[in-house]
Amino acid sequence: EDQVTQSPEALRLQEGESSSLNCSYTVSGLRGLFWYRQDPGKGPEFLFTLYSAGEEKEKERLKATLTKKESFLHITAPKPEDSATYLCAVNSGYSTLTFGKGTMLLVSP
Amino acid sequence: DGGITQSPKYLFRKEGQNVTLSCEQNLNHDAMYWYRQDPGQGLRLIYYSQIVNDFQKGDIAEGYSVSREKKESFPLTVTSAQKNPTAFYLCASSIGPGQTANTEAFFGQGTRLTVV
Numbered sequence: 001e002d003q004v005t006q007s008p009e010a011l012r013l014q015e016g017e018s019s020s021l022n023c024s025y026t027v028s029g030l031r032g033l034f035w036y037r038q039d040p041g042k043g044p045e046f047l048f049t050l051y052s053a054g055e056e057k058e059k060e061r062l063k064a065t066l067t068k069k070e071s072f073l074h075i076t077a078p079k080p081e082d083s084a085t086y087l088c089a090v091n092s093g094y095s096t097l098t099f100g101k102g103t104m105l106l107v108s109p
Numbered sequence: 110d111g112g113i114t115q116s117p118k119y120l121f122r123k124e125g126q127n128v129t130l131s132c133e134q135n136l137n138h139d140a141m142y143w144y145r146q147d148p149g150q151g152l153r154l155i156y157y158s159q160i161v162n163d164f165q166k167g168d169i170a171e172g173y174s175v176s177r178e179k180k181e182s183f184p185l186t187v188t189s190a191q192k193n194p195t196a197f198y199l200c201a202s203s204i205g206p207g208q209t210a211n212t213e214a215f216f217g218q219g220t221r222l223t224v225v
Contacts, residue, residue, distance in 0.1 A: 041219070041221070046213045087151070087152070089152075096154055096157055
Protein backbone atom coordinates (compact mmCIF):
# COMPACT_ATOMS: atom_id res chain seq x y z
CA GLU A 1 0.00 0.00 0.00
CA ASP A 2 1.32 3.41 -0.98
CA GLN A 3 1.95 5.87 1.85
CA VAL A 4 2.70 9.58 1.81
CA THR A 5 3.74 11.60 4.87
CA GLN A 6 4.14 15.35 4.75
CA SER A 7 5.96 17.49 7.29
CA PRO A 8 5.61 19.81 8.98
CA GLU A 9 1.80 19.91 9.31
CA ALA A 10 1.98 23.68 9.52
CA LEU A 11 4.70 26.24 8.90
CA ARG A 12 4.75 29.92 9.60
CA LEU A 13 7.35 32.09 7.85
CA GLN A 14 8.17 35.73 7.66
CA GLU A 15 8.14 37.25 4.21
CA GLY A 16 11.53 36.56 2.61
CA GLU A 17 12.37 33.69 4.97
CA SER A 18 13.18 30.67 2.79
CA SER A 19 12.31 27.15 3.89
CA SER A 20 11.44 23.64 2.68
CA LEU A 21 8.47 21.33 2.92
CA ASN A 22 9.01 17.58 3.05
CA CYS A 23 7.12 14.70 1.44
CA SER A 24 8.23 11.19 2.37
CA TYR A 25 6.77 8.31 0.43
CA THR A 26 6.63 4.53 0.37
CA VAL A 27 5.57 2.96 -2.90
CA SER A 28 6.19 -0.30 -4.71
CA GLY A 29 7.45 1.52 -7.78
CA LEU A 30 7.18 5.26 -8.26
CA ARG A 31 5.60 6.33 -11.53
CA GLY A 32 5.22 9.97 -10.57
CA LEU A 33 5.22 12.38 -7.61
CA PHE A 34 2.96 15.41 -7.76
CA TRP A 35 2.83 18.71 -5.88
CA TYR A 36 -0.35 20.76 -5.61
CA ARG A 37 -1.25 24.06 -4.01
CA GLN A 38 -4.67 24.44 -2.38
CA ASP A 39 -6.21 27.70 -1.25
CA PRO A 40 -8.99 27.63 1.38
CA GLY A 41 -12.32 26.52 -0.03
CA LYS A 42 -10.89 25.76 -3.47
CA GLY A 43 -9.69 22.76 -5.42
CA PRO A 44 -6.00 21.82 -5.59
CA GLU A 45 -3.97 23.55 -8.28
CA PHE A 46 -1.32 21.46 -10.03
CA LEU A 47 2.27 22.65 -9.57
CA PHE A 48 4.82 19.97 -10.53
CA THR A 49 5.32 16.36 -11.56
CA LEU A 50 8.60 14.56 -10.80
CA TYR A 51 9.35 11.15 -12.23
CA SER A 52 12.83 10.05 -11.17
CA ALA A 53 15.38 10.62 -8.42
CA GLY A 54 17.55 13.65 -9.05
CA GLU A 55 14.90 15.47 -11.01
CA GLU A 56 14.20 19.12 -10.17
CA LYS A 57 11.54 21.56 -11.37
CA GLU A 58 11.07 25.25 -10.70
CA LYS A 59 8.25 27.74 -10.91
CA GLU A 60 8.74 31.28 -9.65
CA ARG A 61 9.74 31.00 -5.98
CA LEU A 62 9.10 27.25 -5.81
CA LYS A 63 11.53 24.45 -6.55
CA ALA A 64 10.67 20.75 -6.22
CA THR A 65 13.29 18.03 -5.88
CA LEU A 66 13.06 14.25 -5.69
CA THR A 67 15.10 11.46 -4.11
CA LYS A 68 14.31 7.77 -3.87
CA LYS A 69 12.48 8.24 -0.58
CA GLU A 70 11.31 11.83 -0.41
CA SER A 71 10.60 15.07 -2.18
CA PHE A 72 11.21 18.62 -1.04
CA LEU A 73 9.37 21.76 -2.02
CA HIS A 74 11.78 24.65 -1.50
CA ILE A 75 10.28 28.09 -1.15
CA THR A 76 12.72 30.93 -1.75
CA ALA A 77 11.97 34.38 -0.37
CA PRO A 78 8.26 33.66 0.08
CA LYS A 79 5.57 36.32 -0.16
CA PRO A 80 2.21 36.44 1.65
CA GLU A 81 0.48 35.25 -1.54
CA ASP A 82 2.38 31.95 -1.22
CA SER A 83 0.26 31.17 1.83
CA ALA A 84 -1.71 27.99 1.10
CA THR A 85 -1.80 24.29 1.83
CA TYR A 86 0.70 22.31 -0.23
CA LEU A 87 -0.25 18.74 -1.08
CA CYS A 88 1.99 15.91 -2.23
CA ALA A 89 0.73 12.81 -4.05
CA VAL A 90 2.25 9.69 -5.60
CA ASN A 91 1.30 7.33 -8.40
CA SER A 92 2.78 3.85 -8.25
CA GLY A 93 1.39 2.63 -11.51
CA TYR A 94 -2.16 2.10 -10.42
CA SER A 95 -4.93 4.28 -11.72
CA THR A 96 -5.15 6.66 -8.79
CA LEU A 97 -3.09 9.05 -6.70
CA THR A 98 -2.33 8.67 -3.00
CA PHE A 99 -2.21 12.01 -1.18
CA GLY A 100 -0.50 13.18 1.97
CA LYS A 101 -2.36 15.34 4.49
CA GLY A 102 -0.62 18.49 3.37
CA THR A 103 1.45 21.28 4.87
CA MET A 104 -0.33 24.52 5.72
CA LEU A 105 1.99 27.42 4.98
CA LEU A 106 1.41 30.91 6.34
CA VAL A 107 3.69 33.73 5.21
CA SER A 108 3.45 36.89 7.27
CA PRO A 109 4.32 40.33 5.87
CA ASP B 110 -11.39 27.54 -21.55
CA GLY B 111 -10.79 23.91 -20.71
CA GLY B 112 -11.42 22.75 -17.22
CA ILE B 113 -13.51 20.91 -14.68
CA THR B 114 -16.77 22.35 -13.43
CA GLN B 115 -18.37 21.24 -10.21
CA SER B 116 -21.80 22.34 -9.13
CA PRO B 117 -23.21 23.53 -6.91
CA LYS B 118 -20.48 25.17 -4.84
CA TYR B 119 -22.50 24.83 -1.64
CA LEU B 120 -25.17 22.23 -0.95
CA PHE B 121 -27.37 21.64 2.06
CA ARG B 122 -29.14 18.38 2.63
CA LYS B 123 -31.55 17.11 5.23
CA GLU B 124 -30.74 13.86 6.93
CA GLY B 125 -32.21 10.89 5.08
CA GLN B 126 -32.11 12.53 1.67
CA ASN B 127 -30.02 11.57 -1.32
CA VAL B 128 -28.17 14.33 -3.14
CA THR B 129 -26.25 14.41 -6.43
CA LEU B 130 -23.10 16.43 -7.05
CA SER B 131 -22.30 17.38 -10.62
CA CYS B 132 -18.88 17.16 -12.30
CA GLU B 133 -18.29 18.06 -15.95
CA GLN B 134 -14.98 18.29 -17.83
CA ASN B 135 -14.10 19.53 -21.30
CA LEU B 136 -10.48 18.41 -21.26
CA ASN B 137 -11.21 15.24 -23.25
CA HIS B 138 -9.81 13.20 -20.35
CA ASP B 139 -10.65 9.53 -20.08
CA ALA B 140 -10.19 9.19 -16.31
CA MET B 141 -12.28 10.92 -13.67
CA TYR B 142 -12.20 10.76 -9.88
CA TRP B 143 -14.14 11.77 -6.79
CA TYR B 144 -12.33 12.63 -3.57
CA ARG B 145 -13.57 13.63 -0.16
CA GLN B 146 -11.62 16.10 2.00
CA ASP B 147 -12.15 16.55 5.74
CA PRO B 148 -10.28 18.95 8.02
CA GLY B 149 -6.90 17.57 9.02
CA GLN B 150 -7.13 14.67 6.59
CA GLY B 151 -5.75 14.09 3.16
CA LEU B 152 -7.85 13.57 0.09
CA ARG B 153 -9.59 10.20 0.21
CA LEU B 154 -10.72 8.46 -2.95
CA ILE B 155 -14.42 7.64 -3.23
CA TYR B 156 -14.82 6.34 -6.80
CA TYR B 157 -12.95 6.56 -10.06
CA SER B 158 -13.68 5.83 -13.69
CA GLN B 159 -11.19 5.11 -16.43
CA ILE B 160 -13.64 4.84 -19.30
CA VAL B 161 -17.28 5.43 -20.09
CA ASN B 162 -19.71 2.95 -18.51
CA ASP B 163 -17.06 1.63 -16.14
CA PHE B 164 -16.06 2.70 -12.63
CA GLN B 165 -14.34 1.30 -9.55
CA LYS B 166 -14.70 1.79 -5.82
CA GLY B 167 -12.07 3.75 -4.01
CA ASP B 168 -11.13 3.60 -0.35
CA ILE B 169 -14.36 5.03 1.07
CA ALA B 170 -17.13 4.10 -1.41
CA GLU B 171 -19.75 3.04 1.15
CA GLY B 172 -22.80 5.30 1.04
CA TYR B 173 -21.92 6.76 -2.37
CA SER B 174 -22.80 5.90 -5.96
CA VAL B 175 -21.64 7.15 -9.36
CA SER B 176 -22.38 6.81 -13.05
CA ARG B 177 -20.31 7.43 -16.18
CA GLU B 178 -22.68 7.56 -19.12
CA LYS B 179 -20.72 10.24 -20.96
CA LYS B 180 -17.00 10.93 -21.16
CA GLU B 181 -17.52 14.49 -19.97
CA SER B 182 -19.66 13.76 -16.92
CA PHE B 183 -19.15 11.87 -13.67
CA PRO B 184 -21.90 12.67 -11.13
CA LEU B 185 -21.65 11.54 -7.51
CA THR B 186 -24.71 10.65 -5.44
CA VAL B 187 -24.41 10.85 -1.68
CA THR B 188 -27.02 8.49 -0.34
CA SER B 189 -28.78 8.39 3.01
CA ALA B 190 -26.57 5.41 3.87
CA GLN B 191 -23.54 7.68 4.18
CA LYS B 192 -23.27 8.27 7.92
CA ASN B 193 -21.10 11.40 7.89
CA PRO B 194 -21.69 13.14 4.57
CA THR B 195 -20.73 16.66 5.62
CA ALA B 196 -17.44 17.32 3.79
CA PHE B 197 -15.73 19.05 0.89
CA TYR B 198 -16.03 16.99 -2.30
CA LEU B 199 -13.53 17.28 -5.12
CA CYS B 200 -13.78 15.97 -8.66
CA ALA B 201 -10.68 15.47 -10.80
CA SER B 202 -9.71 14.17 -14.20
CA SER B 203 -6.56 12.97 -15.92
CA ILE B 204 -5.58 11.98 -19.43
CA GLY B 205 -5.55 8.25 -19.37
CA PRO B 206 -6.20 5.10 -17.43
CA GLY B 207 -4.17 2.23 -16.25
CA GLN B 208 -0.47 1.64 -15.99
CA THR B 209 0.49 4.57 -18.18
CA ALA B 210 -1.29 7.05 -15.96
CA ASN B 211 1.74 8.75 -14.45
CA THR B 212 0.21 12.03 -15.43
CA GLU B 213 -1.19 14.77 -13.29
CA ALA B 214 -4.82 15.06 -12.28
CA PHE B 215 -6.66 18.37 -12.54
CA PHE B 216 -9.27 19.36 -10.01
CA GLY B 217 -12.54 21.24 -9.95
CA GLN B 218 -13.29 23.92 -7.38
CA GLY B 219 -15.19 21.58 -5.10
CA THR B 220 -18.64 21.26 -3.57
CA ARG B 221 -19.13 21.79 0.14
CA LEU B 222 -21.94 19.57 1.37
CA THR B 223 -23.56 20.22 4.72
CA VAL B 224 -26.17 17.96 6.29
CA VAL B 225 -28.68 19.89 8.37
